[in-house]
Amino acid sequence: MNMIDAININKRFGNSIIFENLNFSVEKGEIVTIVGSSGRGKSTLLRCLVGLEKIDGGTIIIDGKKLVEDGVYAKSRDQSKILSEVGIVFQNYNLFPNLTVRGNLEIVKNDGKKIDSLLRRFGLYDRASAYPSTISGGQKQRLAIIRAMMLDPRIIFFDEPTSALDEDNRGEIVKLINELNSEQYTIVVVTHDMQFVDCLNSKIYEIQ
Amino acid sequence: MFIELLRGLLVTLELFAVCWVFSIPFGLLLCFARKNSLKFFRFLIDTYIWIMRGTPLLLQIFFLFYGLPLIFPMLQVNDRFLVGAFAFILNYVAYFAEIFRGGLKNVDKGQFESIKVLKISKLKAVFRIIIPQMLRVCLPSICNESVALVKDTALIFSIGVIELLTTAKNIVNSSADIFAYVVAAAMYLFICSLVNLAFKIFEKRLKFE
Numbered sequence: 452m453n454m455i456d457a458i459n460i461n462k463r464f465g466n467s468i469i470f471e472n473l474n475f476s477v478e479k480g481e482i483v484t485i486v487g488s489s490g491r492g493k494s495t496l497l498r499c500l501v502g503l504e505k506i507d508g509g510t511i512i513i514d515g516k517k518l519v520e521d522g523v524y525a526k527s528r529d530q531s532k533i534l535s536e537v538g539i540v541f542q543n544y545n546l547f548p549n550l551t552v553r554g555n556l557e558i559v560k561n562d563g564k565k566i567d568s569l570l571r572r573f574g575l576y577d578r579a580s581a582y583p584s585t586i587s588g589g590q591k592q593r594l595a596i597i598r599a600m601m602l603d604p605r606i607i608f609f610d611e612p613t614s615a616l617d618e619d620n621r622g623e624i625v626k627l628i629n630e631l632n633s634e635q636y637t638i639v640v641v642t643h644d645m646q647f648v649d650c651l652n653s654k655i656y657e658i659q
Numbered sequence: 660m661f662i663e664l665l666r667g668l669l670v671t672l673e674l675f676a677v678c679w680v681f682s683i684p685f686g687l688l689l690c691f692a693r694k695n696s697l698k699f700f701r702f703l704i705d706t707y708i709w710i711m712r713g714t715p716l717l718l719q720i721f722f723l724f725y726g727l728p729l730i731f732p733m734l735q736v737n738d739r740f741l742v743g744a745f746a747f748i749l750n751y752v753a754y755f756a757e758i759f760r761g762g763l764k765n766v767d768k769g770q771f772e773s774i775k776v777l778k779i780s781k782l783k784a785v786f787r788i789i790i791p792q793m794l795r796v797c798l799p800s801i802c803n804e805s806v807a808l809v810k811d812t813a814l815i816f817s818i819g820v821i822e823l824l825t826t827a828k829n830i831v832n833s834s835a836d837i838f839a840y841v842v843a844a845a846m847y848l849f850i851c852s853l854v855n856l857a858f859k860i861f862e863k864r865l866k867f868e
């Protein structure tokens with residue numbers, strides 16, 4: 452069964468068509484990469500799938516539930532329920548700079564046990580009281596990943612996860628993504644970094 | 660003399676405190692109301708801010724105390740301090756709202772996107788994420804405006820409230836000695852410096868490092 456089905460989806464900004472009749476699907480538990488050069492609408496596609504943008508036509512089905520059918524969105528309460536299956540790690544992470552590492556997680560869900568275990572697992576436990584501006588790029592990314600995991604999504608989207616990392620951290624993120632994938636997370640990665648795509652064992656879509 | 664000046668100072672401080680305590684939250688409220696309301700209400704709020712910032716505070720005080728009761732006799736209020744404070748609040752709310760608007764514009768769009776996808780409640784988001792980030796940007800302006808308020812309080816003399824400056828003036832008039840002015844100046848300086856210092860300390864705490 453598929454985790455995500457996007458059927459003939461369209462997106463415009465004013466008069467400019469970002470994509471038209473785009474189709475793609477993601478199976479449960481797989482890694483999918485979406486590649487395409489800059490400005491092709493990769494980020495926009497992710498934003499549509501997490502509910503930050505509305506599509507202008509087409510159908511999006513997430514885990515069997517229709518978020519949009521033929522351009523008509525589900526009721527807002529249903530949308531919210533459907534979208535609770537997805538988490539996103541933004542390209543620039545969008546951490547909350549005024550909250551500590553722990554604060555960034557607590558504000559999503561005040562579950563100390565869960566926070567502690569995730570912080571330990573991702574090597575951030577001793578930086579729990581630091582502010583985002585004082586941690587490294589790789590640490591910021593891991594914090595963004597943990598934060599996305601706080602609401603227990605089944606799919607995690609990554610927008611250009613290697614764009615802000617150097618060589619060492621690139622190996623790290625490949626490892627992390629594979630690890631998450633082996634825990635039944637479905638992963639969708641948007642990138643134009645082909646070297647990175649080669650490191651992932653993924654189904655590849657190209658956006659033209 | 661000192662006792663009199665201190666009494667005047669107390670009135671000044673009272674006016675400052677009342678205005679500050681009401682203007683800041685209502686300024687914030689107005690700023691968020693403006694951002695989240697329909698075009699028509701936004702237009703009303705903008706007009707309000709435009710008028711308040713575009714006319715003299717002194718005129719606004721006169722209007723509220725002398726003008727309004729002429730048009731609406733039922734609005735005659737005899738407590739001069741109360742009317743004066745109300746005029747100050749109406750005026751400063753507009754200034755603070757404008758400052759906060761700048762701060763809100765400065766909060767990165769990505770913050771609102773994170774808030775949305777992480778389903779953080781509006782109230783929690785506003786108080787724990789948006790306002791602290793706004794404050795960090797507009798604290799210097801709020802500080803300036805607060806210091807201006809300390810000095811502006813003297814304008815309430817215009818409707819016959821005896822505060823620090825008026826007290827000093829009365830003493831100088833009756834004693835033909837300008838020393839009371841010097842003391843009053845020192846008191847204003849002291850208060851303004853205190854306000855400045857308080858903001859500096861607060862600013863340090865809002866660095867997020």
Ligand SMILES: Nc1ncnc2c1ncn2[C@@H]1O[C@H](COP(=O)(O)OP(=O)(O)OP(=O)(O)O)[C@@H](O)[C@H]1O
Pocket residue numbers: 464469487488489490491492493494495496643
């Ligand atoms: N809110 C918006 N309003 C108008 N146009 C937009 C908006 N957001 C994106 N666009 C346009 O949509 C197109 C696709 O943008 P998008 O960010 O999705 O590209 P991308 O494939 O992610 O590029 P990159 O690899 O550089 O991140 C661009 O031409 C961009 O200018």
Ligand SMILES: [Mg+2]
Pocket residue numbers: 493494495610611
């Ligand atoms: Mg992009």
